[in-house]
Amino acid sequence: MSASASRPGVRRAGSADPDGVLAVQILSAMMLPVLVLNAENGFRHANPAAEEFLGISVVQLKQINLADLLPADHPLFMLISHVRQAGVTVSDHDLNLQSPRLAKRGISVQASPLPEEEGAVIMVFQDTSGVRALDRQLAFRGAVRSVSGMAAILAHEVKNPLSGIRGAAQLLEASVGPSDRELATLIQDEVDRIRDLVDRMEMFDEKPIECRPVNIHRVLEHVRKLAQSGFAANIRFTEVYDPSLPPVSANRDQLVQVLLNLVKNAAEAISASDNPHGEIILSTAYQHGVRLALPGSRTRVDLPLLVIVRDNGPGIAEDILPHLFEPFVTSKSFGSGLGLALVAKIIGDHGGLAEVQSRPGRTEFHLHLPMALDDDPSS
Ligand SMILES: Nc1ncnc2c1ncn2[C@@H]1O[C@H](COP(=O)(O)OP(=O)(O)OP(=O)(O)O)[C@@H](O)[C@H]1O
Numbered sequence: 001m002s003a004s005a006s007r008p009g010v011r012r013a014g015s016a017d018p019d020g021v022l023a024v025q026i027l028s029a030m031m032l033p034v035l036v037l038n039a040e041n042g043f044r045h046a047n048p049a050a051e052e053f054l055g056i057s058v059v060q061l062k063q064i065n066l067a068d069l070l071p072a073d074h075p076l077f078m079l080i081s082h083v084r085q086a087g088v089t090v091s092d093h094d095l096n097l098q099s100p101r102l103a104k105r106g107i108s109v110q111a112s113p114l115p116e117e118e119g120a121v122i123m124v125f126q127d128t129s130g131v132r133a134l135d136r137q138l139a140f141r142g143a144v145r146s147v148s149g150m151a152a153i154l155a156h157e158v159k160n161p162l163s164g165i166r167g168a169a170q171l172l173e174a175s176v177g178p179s180d181r182e183l184a185t186l187i188q189d190e191v192d193r194i195r196d197l198v199d200r201m202e203m204f205d206e207k208p209i210e211c212r213p214v215n216i217h218r219v220l221e222h223v224r225k226l227a228q229s230g231f232a233a234n235i236r237f238t239e240v241y242d243p244s245l246p247p248v249s250a251n252r253d254q255l256v257q258v259l260l261n262l263v264k265n266a267a268e269a270i271s272a273s274d275n276p277h278g279e280i281i282l283s284t285a286y287q288h289g290v291r292l293a294l295p296g297s298r299t300r301v302d303l304p305l306l307v308i309v310r311d312n313g314p315g316i317a318e319d320i321l322p323h324l325f326e327p328f329v330t331s332k333s334f335g336s337g338l339g340l341a342l343v344a345k346i347i348g349d350h351g352g353l354a355e356v357q358s359r360p361g362r363t364e365f366h367l368h369l370p371m372a373l374d375d376d377p378s379s
């Protein structure tokens with residue numbers, strides 16, 4: 001909890017008071033949820049963002065009390081009484097607003113006294129779960145950079161000699177008997193596996209990407225077809241697309257790569273669970289209010305485009321969940337653990353954000369992406 005001595009200059013709204021009308025209009029236009037409580041913690045006002053945030057209309061809110069939404073020992077009550085007693089603005093971060101009627105995690109709140117009305121408190125909420133996910137994503141960048149450095153060394157020290165080894169094994173295969181031929185094939189297969197691994201690591205290079213307006217639904221459609229004609233042939237796909245979604249600002253081939261990795265993981269999880277009703281749901285939506293700073297710059301971009309890849313597999317093992325986007329984290333005997341690290345890197349390079357939520361029967365990867373601007377070169 002942090003406190004500051006600032007006092008808000010919000011004036012009471014009244015129809016005869018043009019400033020008051022303006023204040024109400026400003027509150028209505030705000031994307032952040034704003035709530036005003038009276039001295040008894042009854043709801044006096046809620047802007048549309050707050051109605052959406054709580055899932056309760058302003059008319060209903062005015063008939064209830066904060067105590068009807070949260071348990072009496074919730075830390076928010078202590079914060080509010082501190083605001084009233086000290087007459088200062090107080091903020092708290094990472095609150096959980098958890099009750100039978102509310103399910104919000106990772107919320108920041110800033111509460112201030114309303115000077116014109118005894119005991120009234122104005123609260124502004126912010127969902128900071130995305131910000132924390134960004135912190136985690138930024139922490140992966142160091143690890144990703146070390147992969148790109150290692151890939152350069154491996155390409156030089158390992159990949160070049162590998163072609164010699166493969167060539168020699170091919171020559172041997174032609175001149176030895178059937179039992180040794182099998183060994184020669186094995187050498188070639190293993191060499192191919194190592195080369196593929198180094199190739200995947202080389203994708204972590206730090207080249208700048210070229211973004212263009214991309215129709216995300218066409219990309220998803222392409223990935224679905226690729227998956228269904230190969231590794232996900234027995235899995236049902238459902239597409240839930242928002243047809244009015246504007247183009248995303250992205251590198252199309254890299255987006256294909258990201259979505260293929262996510263869909264492949266989903267298919268592998270379903271197959272490992274022997275679920276005969278395996279399903280992958282691809283969905284898109286427009287979402288207000290997600291804003292992040294571009295990597296390496298102070299410019300903030302909106303990330304209104306949301307792409308979700310969801311599966312009904314067994315869920316992600318709890319022990320790897322906190323490190324999921326780091327390189328070489330895998331639970332598969334055949335996995336390299338590079339798929340999701342690459343997803344985090346590519347989405348980060350786009351100025352976007354990748355998040356995951358998982359429980360048995362429902363795993364969702366969320367990609368928050370920027371919208372293409374009108375002056376982006378068209379594809
Ligand atoms: N949809 C999912 N359901 C369950 N577990 C998942 C899912 N997606 C990822 N995982 C877990 O996350 C781990 C890391 O995934 P990642 O794609 O980075 O590597 P991988 O699939 O093991 O190997 P590869 O480099 O071949 O992709 C997986 O090994 C798996 O345990």
Ligand SMILES: [Mg+2]
Nearest residue numbers: 261265339340
């Ligand atoms: Mg994978």
